[in-house]
Amino acid sequence: MAKRATATPIEAEEQRVLARERSTTRRAAHESEKAKQQQTVAYKTTRLQKTVKQKQTVMKRKPNQDAKVDWPKPVDMDRKTNCLKNFIQHMSMDSLAESVCGICNVRRFKRDLRHVPLSKIPSIELLKIHPDLHNMIPKIQEINSFNSNESNVQSSTNNQSFTCINGMFFYEAGLYKTVDRKKRSLIHCGVCTECWSALTKEKLPKFSATNKVWMGDIPQQLQGLTIPEQRLIALYRHNSCIVKLHSPFHSTSTAQSALKGNCISFPQDVINIATTLPLELDDLCDSLKIIFVGSRMP
Template sequence: MDWLSPLTLAEIIAICKEYQIYVSDAARRKREKMVSLIQTFHEDARVIFEQRRDCKKNAALPNKRKSDLPVQGPRKKMKNSGPSAGINGDDTMDKSDEITLPSIVNNNHITTSPEFLHIPSQNELRDCQAEFLQAISPSAVREAVCAVCALLCWEHECSVVNVRNIPNAGRLQPADQDRHPAQVLIAGMLLEEKGVIEVKGKCSATLCGACLQDLHRDKIPRYSLSNKMWIGNIPHQLSCLTIPEQLLLSPIYPHCFIFKMYPKGGAQDDPTCLQSGLHGNVTSYPMNTDEIFSMLQGHMLPRPMEILPSIISGTYVGVSNLPKHWLKSTFRIWRRVVLEALEWLIEHNKCFSEYTVDQAVMASLPKDDVPLEILASMRQETSSHILLREHDSMCLVIVSLQHESYMLESHLLVWYSQ
């Protein structure tokens, strides 16, 4: 007799299996080894076995004669004895025998987890709320620009390092053959100016974790500007161009744009703050190479405005009329802006060095207005449910232009050669 009597070896093994307690095959073969192993368990684990032992002792009825017990028929053998069943395969179990706390075994020690569906206390709720507010606080979602790779990263994932203390700074120096007159070196390194902070005459650089790790290993960061990733800033002459103005200066037309505009609500008389972004999808179609080649004949820019209806199309979904001034910030053409951009491209971009300014076409451009060619290509759809049905089947979203008064959606159609 031992301290686990009257539990049998099979019942002890079943308890171990129920609470996911690992027992070696050697201990399973002999009761003495099993009992000795259980004695080395944590006190919480031994309590489980003691409760099962006491439960079985209390189940015996020594004061009740067998003749007083009701006559029962032959018992059927239980095929399923899962964790919800008793040790002997019975479907019911004494309340004293119910163990509801799952346990985890680690190095022969069992720790019971909190009670299932435990109601949190006020302190726990307060801690959870504090963690949630900290996770969405401005400091947690603040962004920073890495001075090495110019990528936008989370500020809490970056490190601020003094420029003089950047490890292996020689890895950030551009090669002589990659130098460009527009590059600005800081302490001999090619860094993104937005990621460099100067306080009281001391320069510090914001470095993301990946770049800082590569520099500690004396490696060139993969996306560092010095690793032939520098493209410079977009000049103002090009950054202010609208889509129609960009198309007039494009030597080729690999794609066309289809815009869809529909009301969103909000201010109806303030066109100055309508546009905020673009979204849409891309669809590919075969391209007629011969017609495209004939369209590209000549070396004069800008292209005539008659080509705009072929590459720009718009649909307004709504019952009311679309005011013309709503389209101005998106589809406007400004003659002076187009001329300045073309002159900059001819001077600085070798791909435009053979092109000349077509003065006749330039004179036909509006000074600052939406061309009639674009207005004539606009269509109106009064059934708003058509747009909702299209959105239900749309799965690839890349570009969109949102408005306070209407949503502008750009569908980019890409042609490819057969």
């Protein structure tokens, strides 16, 4: 029978110390793991509480589930009708009608012009004929002496695009006659915003003939030219010209006017191009196109 080993008092004490240390270590590890678990539980609990609180807030703000919310709301028929009426009104011939300013000869929308009697034009004395205009504008002295007052203004006897009334210079395209309640003949003038603003401030209108801005009249030989004829003598060539062709049976009150406009202009060498005139038919066809819109060929 083997004898049981006995430890000395020192060895026994060392074993007890080691045992206490191992027990302390295990206890610390267990407490640390428990603390981590408690932190995890607390974190999850906090997250859950926040989520529940957010859901409760959303439920308070959320409208009644039974009520149907339509977005975007369908446009009602009255609004559609008003939009269509406004579009037709703004695209009508009356809204798109153009007229000429009787002071600067600039074409504007008729709705943007002031139509006033000559006596109502502010600072009208600024429109008096400048002495330099006598040499610049042909036949101005003859017309000025003939039209000494408003009653003598007659477009039929004046082949020029301008007239003079009491020494004031006006373009005939911007003048028209009316009759008042007392059956007196009055002359009204269409004045654009720029000219009206300048005369109100007692300044010369920028593009008026009295400010020595004179373009001259188109010679009779060059009036009413067709598009190819204009291209033959043009200093600047436009790359396209759009003309709307419509049936002659349409009413003039509903038909739209033709659209003619220069998209891009290129300067031409007039001296060199004079030797090539007239242009070949193929050259004109490069930029002159005709498109018929309709169910069948005209």
